[in-house]
Amino acid sequence: DAEITQSPRHKITETGRQVTLACHQTWNHNNMFWYRQDLGHGLRLIHYSYGVQDTNKGEVSDGYSVSRSNTEDLPLTLESAASSQTSVYFCASAQGTGGSTDTQYFGPGTRLTVL
């Protein structure tokens, strides 16, 4: 069955280190998204991509970057991890058939702790 996976599921790192969270989907979806989930804030969009070589900033993009070199993967990089980036991170994908409202399918999440 097609799916969306995230790795690692849990990560502890230190302030200042570079961290990369992986997201892989097997639906061949055009659109991919990264969100962070924090208590009292719900989910907030970090970055998104509408296709290979396309990336866009979301509402909380500072300190994060993404790259889209193929359809299946959208890795999220924290260039220099900060304690404020301790959160649960969710990746999602959607087909994106142009003009329609597509369901977003979410991965299981990565819990990141920055000490």
Add this chain to the structure above:
Amino acid sequence: GDSVTQMEGPVTLSEEAFLTINCTYTATGYPSLFWYVQYPGEGLQLLLKATKADDKGSNKGFEATYRKETTSFHLEKGSVQVSDSAVYFCALENSGGSNYKLTFGKGTLLTVNP
């Protein structure tokens, strides 16, 4: 900009009780509206959606009606079960200004006791 406001809870109910979780939105144009559910330790799953005014989305006994006049999309279920315990998120997608991106409410934690 677009925004979603939902009752934050937590909401605690007994099994077979009636559930309402309120959701209102602010958006330009004609957004599509969604309810997502997050079970403990899992990612979000689409529960139901409505794409135009007066549409009713329904799934697993849950219902929500898109009310443009009151800018609302309240989630209801007639008889909740313990297995419905989860966090529920209301969201909108506004194709006019931000294709395919979802704007979420803060989530409502529902606990159903036997």
